Amino acid sequence: MIEGIDCSTYQGVIDWPKVADAGMRFAYLKASEGAAYRDPVFSRNRHGARDAGMLPGAYHFARFGNPEREANWFWACAEELGANEFELPPALDLEAQPPAGWNRVQTMLWVGKFLDKLESLCGRVPVLYTYPYYWAQYCIPEAVFGTYPLWLAQYSKTGPWHPGPNDQPTVPKPWDRWTVWQWCGSGADPLAGVHGVPPDRNLFNGSWEELCALAGAQTEPPPVCG
DSSP states (O other), rough: OOEEEEEEEOOOOOHHHHHTTOOOOOEEEEEETTTTTEEHHHHHHHHHHTTTTTTEEEEEOOOSHHHHHHHHHHHHHHHTTTTTTTTOOOOOEEOOOOOOOOOOHHHHHHHHHHHHHHHHHHOOOOOEOOOHHHHHHHHOGGGGGGGEEEEEEEESSSSSSSSTTTOOOOTTOOOSSSSSEEEEETSSSTTBBBBBBEEEEEEEOOOOOHHHTTOOOOOSSSOOOO
């Protein structure tokens, strides 16, 4: 498995070469939230991670406004990160509570419309981030959602520093495997190069070659940004 992080403005100024030297090989970076917020350090993190030889990806925190408008806003804020080689597919962060009175069908219709719009913008299958309790409470295990790579949040019980060899998250239906596992939450695991709140820690469920394939890249490091 391959180690990585996800981060946002809460991590402050990041020394990306030190993060890479600590063994991190990919980074999901917050780009946007809702239809009006853009993470102010996204662009700096994007270039920093790539310059350090890491595979970057962008994620959007869902707020359940107009789904097409949120997807368009995300893609603009992400500066098309995820449309090219050496970039992980863009991800939808699904963890905020849906609007009061919504049922599961309404929630899933929103998710489907957002993902459809995002896929039409980037030309790639997006990644879906959630956690088991959220998915069980607000969502429906329709088979179509199993086609999206799963980024699953469930914190390791054998930590706090790293999952044990037999430690695995609970994979909700309709998926039969996880692609990325956020096994440790922010603030729990200090990391060299991060001077703000320690970042969430993640594992990719595969080899470096498979991670590169997800990013649409060869196995050499990403090119340095110009």
